[in-house]
Amino acid sequence: MTVILLCLLVILTLLSRFGIVFKAITTTLIILAYAFWYISDMFTGNGVTDAVFYHLLNSAQGTSLDDVVDKVAVAAVFIVIMLATVAAALYIKFKKRHFTGSRWTNVAWAGVLIATACMPFSRNIYLAIKETFLTPGNGYAVSSQYHKLNGELPKKYNFVFIYAESLEHTFRALDGKNYLPGLDAIANHYLDFTNIQQPLNMGFGWTMGGIVNTQCGIPLVMSQGNAGSNVSHFLSGANCIATWLTQQGYQTEFIRGSQKEFAGGDKFLSQHGWQAQHDKAWFEAHSLATPEQISGWGVHDDAMLDHAWNEYQRLSQAGKPFLLSFLTVDTHPPAGTYIPECDNHIEKSSEYPMLTAVACSDYMLSRFINKITQSEGFDNTIVVLVSDHLMMANGATSLLAKDEAARRNNFIVIKKDLHGTKNSTQGTLLDVWPTVLDLAGLPDKTLGFGKSLLDNTPGQFINDYVKGHARDYLAYASELWNYPSVRDPMVQKENSIQIGSQRYKLPLYSFVNENGRFKSLWFDSFAKTMARQIKPEDTFFYANLCQNMSINRPGICAYVVSPSEVKQLHITTAGIVDQKRVKQKSSLYQSGLLGISVGEDVYDYSGATLPEVFLPLPPGINFFAAKPHPTIMYSYASCALPRLPEEEMNAFLQQKNEAMIFSSNDSIACGDRSTLNQLARLLNIEALHKLQPRQQIVGLYTPEKTDYVIGAPNQHLDAFVDMTKPQLITLCRAFFDCP
Template identity: 40%
Template sequence: MLTTCLLILSAFWVVSNMFTGKGLNYAVYYHIVNSAEGVSLDDIKMKLLCSLVLMALMAFFIFLCLKIHKRQIVFIKSKYVGICYIFCFIGMLFTAQARNYYDFFSDIYYLNHSDHAGIEKFYHIPTGNIKHKYNYVFIYAESMERTFRNINNINFQPKLTRLADESIDFTNIQQLPGMGWTMAGIVNTQCGIPLVMGQGNTGGRISQFLPGAQCIGSWLRNNGYHTQFIRGSKKEFAGSDKFFSQHGWLEQKDYQYFIDKNMVTADQISGWGVHDDRLTDYAWQEFVRLSSKNSPFLLSFLTVNTHPPMGNMLDVCQDKIINNIDNEMLKSVSCSDYLLSKFIENIIHSKWYNNTIIVLVSDHLMMGSIASPYLDPQADKRRNTFMVFKKGAKPQKVNTAGSLFDVWPTVLDIAGESDKKIGFGHNLLDHSQSHIFKAYVQNNIYPYMSFATALWNYPKITDDMVYEDKKLVIGDQKYALPLVASYDENNRIDSFFFEAIARNMELLGQQKKNFFYAEQCPDKTDLVCAYNVSPNKVEFSYISPQGASREHISNVTPLIYTNKLYGVSSGTYGEEGGVTGDYNEYNFSRGINAMAVKSKDKIFINVDTCQGAEMNENQLKDLYERSQSAIILSSYDSLFCGDKKPLTQLAEIFHDDKWNNIDFRQQIIGVYTPEKKESIIGKVNQPLDVFVGLDRQKILSICQTLTLCP
């Protein structure tokens, strides 16, 4: 089983590395906790296939191990086998993958435990008036890093390189933590901060994206600019629609806009969205339209055709790029080189260039792709693209070490603005490094990351709360229900959980943390039932549209802090589900999940009854024999998918008719001993959370575990 765990970790690393090219990093974490709406299935189908193959191999290996264990098969009779295994295991700890895991979780730990006191003085919010109202065209070129100008002495960006000689070209733009994927690159440039999330922003569960950050869009908008962002992909991807709408952008035009306006044909769309030739054509039309209005604007767009892993070579580029390129991604890079240089040249040769500043950046270094064999050998030399075009500006190469944080401060300096600092950004034309870049070089960037986390403006538990539109409003943020939120010694919320409520609540209890729990009252739909929980006290309140009213206080230590509970969470499809206690946070799989309470061997069984599989009675008997008290059964996703036979079998085994009446995606959790049975059924398509008391082998409600049921 230890070997299986190691293989699963290795498999996860392999799939992560297929996406990032750098194993496990914050980009993986960000996209796990965020919406994947808008992702190209064409680009990830091989990764999904690889994942399925690895999962099948894991399942086969586990099955094989169980067979070997059950039949007590011994392949090698030697006392040295165990010693050899120990040495192999120790060797695994020194692999690059193990180091990657260690570094990643160390980063997460330091991020959550870093003190950002004193960092505030380096964070700047622009407040002045803009003196020179240039029109800005800001281009995010997907993965178009500067490195492609020299791959084995071949320049795959010849046209942009030629244009660079007419621009202010920054040659040393490095990638820091909190960078490395598209949404991060957008936040890095516009807000001058790393993109760090303490908690996912999926499904509208948190209403505001980085509400504490002040970014370039809002500043320009406040100075009378019209702001428009164009992208060929879906605007909902990674929560970017919230970011733009809440940070000064008046218009967002995305994949759906092009579809609704009948502006593209089927052959002008790929898995990631609208092709770049159509996108740049439309961006040019918008530039002409906006320039003709004689009112300042910020026009920005994001390309897609160089998105990993394969890229997308367009027919329009067939005779416009370097001949004899075999690699499809390198072809796509050269195609984008042609399209972007053509777009920039159109502006340079237009009558509006006198009052226009063009900015070209790569949103991040290219992740794992079919071009990786060409990029990986020069990993230490890879740099992002950053070029600025302004009529009358002296062309130059700037080698000052910097990052995407420094883009807008530098652009504003080129524009002649006096108030030009944004976030932690720094003007690279000063030929000095920013404080955050120096901290990165000294391996002390975590306080800056911690500060960026605080810009999500998590409220205090003492802030005003009201119930509005079926959401709990705390301060300025709206949150979906139910929720669990832990908070620090200053009453500042530091983490949220919207799924697996019982399991996560039990984990907080094990950590002796204070937390707040809120749910819609089951018998009063216009009220929220809220619990403020600490090891020595529980306060119960009703929260209405008018505010909160404290109702009960208990000074008894809640059971949640006694380690005498199992937190059991059964979720519907796509939601988190699992159990704490002796099983150390096991995740549930579809169908029925069974486990022995207080079992020395900690046996865990899953049977996919949704596929018609039946529970093996011998397995259950073995569970009873190994258990010191009881067994817990919990559904997950769905027990029933058309075949009632497995449910009938479960009802007969446990002498509990409730199992006969389970509908599709309806959850059930039960506790059984040879002498007694107890089960509880949830509502269809809703998660079910209960606690199991180890002393009495009894199902407890959430309020019972908090020793306070109003």
């Protein structure tokens, strides 16, 4: 429907000369908005989400050419359409060509414009922008809606809680076919929730988010979504299900095929009531999976489910109530993993490997659940299956996207006294555990911002989200991290910093509110992030090991930076041993500042940014212009190519009269030092002779002078360039702390 409206909009734009330039510009902007939504949807599978803005603002999100070629092709088609529309409008206007000239043509154009603006893609973009940028959020406004678990279970049911990776409800009726027949049959015999939505704002939509959504009843709000491993206390202010159940005398065990440390999952689970964690390393240590049963994503589901079944039997025989949970892995995008266990049991899809993996997961999970329902312990067991999030972009995205608004998460409850019930109450993953506890007989049917769906009324969170008022919930959820204050005690703990009671990896930076409390936490890409996000009125905190900032001083160098001054803190194992104020405005507040972040994580970490421009940096050595905007002029992958073409590069440098920015990325040095020696001569930098593998350099070159900064080996490096002068700004210069 949207495509039809856009075609009508273009046709009606060109049918009348009256206001044709205005109409063409407006139509082009509408097409541009739809193109932005469409290409975003190709990446996310869910239109424009906070993840889109996160990667636009913070990360290159490295993908291979094969991953992006179809998106580039689609973008090219949209560009051609927009240029053709504008060109045709200008031709008609100046050549005085027209088809009808009827005033009703413009009335029809306005009507189609309004209809197009009311389409779901427009609303999606509006809500995503509003939630991400325009609404600061007031946590206090929804504080009364946050509920901790109270009371005691009247009957100590055992719980088996299954997180089915990306296995959304939509697969049960995708393009006229049911790819989850086993789970669908189980759902039809027990309790099936068919309207579990995934909000398109921050806090939902990835595995760690889904785990926190269900167990704590809150969105997971982090500036860098999988950075939980960098903090010592994961959501220390949250009240979550496993902690409450351990207080009820439960044994708790979580099984996953991947590494438990990823995204800080081990910290979250251990700090929120989980007594045992079995992950990939545990499987390997106990020889529970063959090499063929382990892939890059982790232990395959056949080995993991065999172990889960053994643990279910062991815990059932132990006589104590238990919560056993596990997370599958074989349906992880982009293509999923097929295992031989499914041979002769499912129909394979030759066109969509992911759908084969989905069907295989259905067979494995339904077989596992049926074994429980046929076991002696089922009388006292509640089994829950949820998809941790909707499936991200994969080979079958084109099928899933046919009815994007209808996509839902799976939520199935298997309990002996339930008999084939469908519940279509609007809900989210926040409502899962309140509903399960309601089924278990607990009078208190709320957890966090979630509520039981058994009363057939949506909760306040989903009602507010639909109205575009979910930002307050995100603000409250962010407060549950118990962020520290710049006024708290600070002390060095090995290569990390402890602020108050919390310990963080370095580097660490955060914007700071008027009371000195951190508003968010970041751990990498400082220059790249700050060049885009800092505002003239912001105050921020930055801390790193002094040696990683080219400052010859032991300990940690930390700074509280405001528009009027920089407060310098020197922190050691004894605490803050020295501090002083510099009453000058940091150069990081000026406009026209290019932020450059380089390191071994070429795609996720590295890049150069202005507020409106992002420049990815390939591995090796890169040269790019300082004016008028950053564009790579010369790039050499020194670790992948033969000897540096010295004459060619020298000719390139000599023909440039303006200053050139240069930077490494990943590594320049890779054993053969001839390239380093050549660069040292060309750039007149003696230190390049001694550059180590994965030791980074950023600099500003002119034929008369070269200014540069070299980072510590195996460490990321951040620097800025004032594009108006140009001038290199190292971190110590930005903080007035150079030796």
